[in-house]
Amino acid sequence: MDYSTFFQKATGFGGPYPYQQRLAVEDWPDLLDVPTGLGKTAGVTLAWLYKRGWRSGRRETEPDEATPRRLIWCLPMRVLVEQTAENIRAWLRRLHIFGEEAGQSKVSVHVLMGGEGDLKTWVEYPEEDMILVGTQDMLLSRALMRGYGMSRYQWPIHFALLHNDCLWAFDEVQLMGAGLPTSAQLEGFRRRFPLSRKSRSMWISATLNKDWLNTVDLRPHLDTLQSLSIDHGDREQAGDRLQAVKHLGQAPVSLTKETRKQQGLQDYIEALCDLVLKQHDTGAQTLVILNRVERAQRLYRLLRNRRREGSGDLLIHARFRAAERAEQARRLREEDDRDRIIVATQAIEAGVDISSKCLITELAPWASLVQRFGRCNRYGEHQGEGASVLWVDIEDDADPLPYSVEALAAARAKLTGLTSASSRDLPATEEPRPVSAVLRRKDLLELFNTDPDLSGFDVDVSDYIRDSGPPGLQVFWRDFPDDPNLPEPQSSPSREELCPVSLGQILEFSRRKDTVLWYWDTLDSRWTRLERDPRPGMTLLLRSADGGYEEKIGFDPTLKGPVSIPPTDEAAVEEGYTDDAFSRQDRPVELAQHLENVAVQVGSLCSAVGETDYRDYVVRAGRWHDLGKSHPIFQATLHACEEAPPGFLAKSPCKAKHERPYFRHELASMLGWLAQHNGQPNADLIAYLIAAHHGKVRMSLRAMPAEEAPAHVTRFARGVWEGDRLPALHFDGEHSEETTLKLALMEIGKGEQGPSWIERTLRLLHEHGPFRLAWLETLVRIADWRASAAEQQGAHGP
Structure with a gap:
């Protein structure tokens, strides 16, 4: 199927714009500079599908090697992320290639919004093509190994899968704030550190300024970044959209320093309400965009009191639950937009496909205003007398937040004397990127350690993600x-x-x-x-x-x-930390059998994702990963009920808790491995992969804050005591001797067991880099999940 036919079948509209055609058949650009309303989401998504070999109903050609397996849509605002995801699902359904969930050998779509619902599912299938949609808060926090709204023990997996085999599409970058230099730095790091599979980034905006990406680690590559924009053919085809009439003028209402007082704020909201009702055409839709949630809420309440009963008015901002956002998306999509007033914050600037006959907006930075103007007469549907845009001034001594006085002053200067908000009449964006915290190499490497501090809290990464606005x-x-x-x-x-x-x-x-x-x-x-x-x-x-x-x-x-x-x-x-749900299963499983099953699953997974260089080490780590379950403490727990059969078990229906509260079998596994293989080639890498397979024992090795042991125990950590013994075990062609566990690795410096654990893990981090090291530990963890699931279904092997 040629791309034009493919595009039409997916969207149900006419053929693609020329720039969309070029996206599908030429090399990927690094920067996509396209006016709002010209289908950037469809252009990138459908080009990605086409290059991955998907046509109608199945994959018909081999994937383009330069097109990664996962497409990530990173949006600056939370509002209506679901709308973007649902549009993508609709295109996939028309092409008959949509997988309702991962694991169906089609293309699945996943929204990363926090909550337990997205913690696994998509991460269980790294070999599948899929599309991830989320806000910069959710996505960049995961890319920094500090995922918001999710289990800390899943951080390394999300980190690995968001840096390997991914195409990041950063949409509306002018709204990203601190997230923009972070996105640039992460791309610079991916070009510096080893990856298991190549990844790339694309920055997308109608107001793109290449200098915004001039960060310390991407700077060496800045001159080589390729840009794609519209040409004469696009302008000719876009026609009405680019030339839509939008009369521009200043509103008779302004925000002054008096609004810092409660009465002054109420007077401003009432004057604004009068203006909105005067300008509103009852046969069309009006959009009002305010810079602060509190002001938007006040205006909406006042309009609700003064408007007719049952009007379809909406309030849209970032502080709604997903259930209410889904209802907003449904109403925007399905309800009649005539005689409707939408009050919104800057959250409406990205990812929301709506149009209005009248737009009233508070003063904002120029790049943001251009996006807001794009929500007025978006399709050129009001061509007679045209549509109107009124901007509300914010005086320098008023309340500029979440923006700066300087950014608002620059925008005001551009607006002065301007009478049209049509795309063709707007001056270019020239403002420098705002000053914000910049993620450095040292910061990223320090974040690889996921242990909380002694008070149970973590390094705050918010300065690298968002420096203003919600949430x-x-x-x-x-x-x-x-x-x-x-x-x-x-x-x-x-x-x-x-x-x-x-x-x-x-x-x-x-x-x-x-x-x-x-x-x-x-x-x-x-x-x-x-x-x-x-x-x-x-x-x-x-x-x-x-x-x-x-x-x-x-x-x-x-x-x-x-x-x-x-x-x-x-x-x-x-x-x-003490949970081990995967070990408490309805069907008991022998330990030796489980170790063999995981090794088989790791090998199968490595083949599926194309991991060849480190396959042998990952497979061996999978084979030894649960050796520590032979520890008497663990076996006592798994045999604490009548349903447990005799022998060494990996899984058991018993629901008891360990006698030692913080006992981690993966630490015992790692110590047992090193006791017999210390000093061998890649023994430390295998040890790390064994220790990290639950995400609870990784870079550091220390006792838990409330952990205790008898006075005669010289060293203890994570429920493992110096002198504990693991019995001999035969499994999958290997033999582990009866082993006495030592914890000298806890000590700083070189000791009786050689270098300390922290020295070993830091050496691994330096040798392999954070992206590849996390990728290898992720393969072991996913293989463990798969083996456990198959065992409970009565199956062995992949």
Whole structure:
């Protein structure tokens, strides 16, 4: 099928623009500079599918070697990410290549929004083509090994799969803030550190400035970055869209320093409401974009009081739960847009395909204004008298946040004397990239260690992800008694329950009388009352009775009514450090058989993803990974019920807990391996892959804060004591001798076992780089999952 036919079948529209055709048949550009409304999402997605060999119903050609297996859409705003994902699903369905979930040998689509729903599924199938859609908060935090809204023990897997075999599409980069230099630095690092499979990045915007990517580690490659923009053919075909009439003028309302006072803010909102109602055409749609959530919420409330009952008006900003965002997307897509007023924040600038006859917007940086103008007369549908855009000035001594006074002043200068907001009449974007924190090589390498500090908290990566605007963390509500001691257990939040909030808003909420916040303590494996200020990236539990949310308003710390709990599927309990759910299975499995099964699965997975260079080491790590389950402590747990058969077990139906609370069998496995292979070629790499296969013992080796051992035990860590013994074991053609475990590796410097564990792991990190090392540990972990699932189904092997 030729690309034009392919494109038409997928979209249901006419043929592609010339630039979209070039995306599909020429080399990938690094920068895509295309005006808003010209189908950038469809252009990139369908070109990726075509280059991966997908046609109608199946893969018809071999994938292009320069086109990675995973396409990642990174959006700067959370609002209506689902809309982008649903558009992509619709194209895949028309082509009959859509997989409802991973594992169906078709193309699946996954939204990464936090919550337990996206923690595995897609990561279990690294050999499949798939499309990931998410915000820069969710995606970049995972790419920094500190994934927001997910189990910390899954961080290394997401990190590995987002840096290997991926095409990153960074959309509307002018809105990314601190995330933009981070995206550039990560691309620079991927060109510097070894990868298992090649990855690449594409930065996309209607207001693209190449100098924004001039960061310290991408700078050497800046001159070689290739750009693609529209040409005469595109302009001719776009016709009405690029020449759509948009009359531009300044609104008679402005934001002054008086609005810093409550009465002044109320006067401003009321004057703005009068202006909106005066400008609104009841036969069309009006869009109002404000820079702050609080102002948008106030205006929407006032309009709701003054408009007719049952109007289809909408409030859109980033502080809604997924359930409410899905309803907004449905209403935008299905309901009549006549006589509708949409009040929104800058969240509407990216990923939302809507058009209005009248646009009223507060002053914003020029690149943002260009995006907002693109939501007015977007398709050229109002060609008679045209459409209108009114901009509301924000005076220098007023409230510029989340922007700077300098950025607003530069935009105001461009607007002065400008009477048209049509694409062809707008001046270019020349503003420099705002100053923000820049991720350096040392920072990335330090983040590879996923152990929390002794208080249970982590390095804050928010400065590398977002330097202004929402959101800082996530919250969810549950019904439970008004008791400071939270009843156990509490299941993990589902995606539908999570609501993003800013740090300022959650601090205001937490300081209300009798309001309590809880966070998940990964060391103690329980929800714990938060006694300090929240930090970015946290997921907090709130009481429904404390309020803070309304379905049509979103998060508002002043709201007092009880919060409704959206219906969700049965959720799992949040994973804690001591949990080992994979070992507690309905069907018992012999340890030797499990070790053999995992080795077979690792070999099969390496073949599927094309891992040849390190195949032998990964397979051997899989073969030895659970040797530590022969430890008496672990076997006692697995035999603590009548259903457990005799012999060494890897899986058991017994639900008991270990006698030593923090016991980690993977540490015992690693120590048993090194006791017999220390000093052999790549023994340290295999040891690391063995230790890391649950994500709980990786770079460092230390006792847990509350861990104890008898006085005669000289060293102990993670429930393993100096002098513990592993019995002899035969498995899969190998033999492990009876072994006495030593923990001299905990000590700094060279000791009786040679270099310390931290020295060994840092040497591995230096030799292999973070991307490849995480990739290799991910292969072992996924193979372990697959073997465990097959065993419970009564099958052995891949």
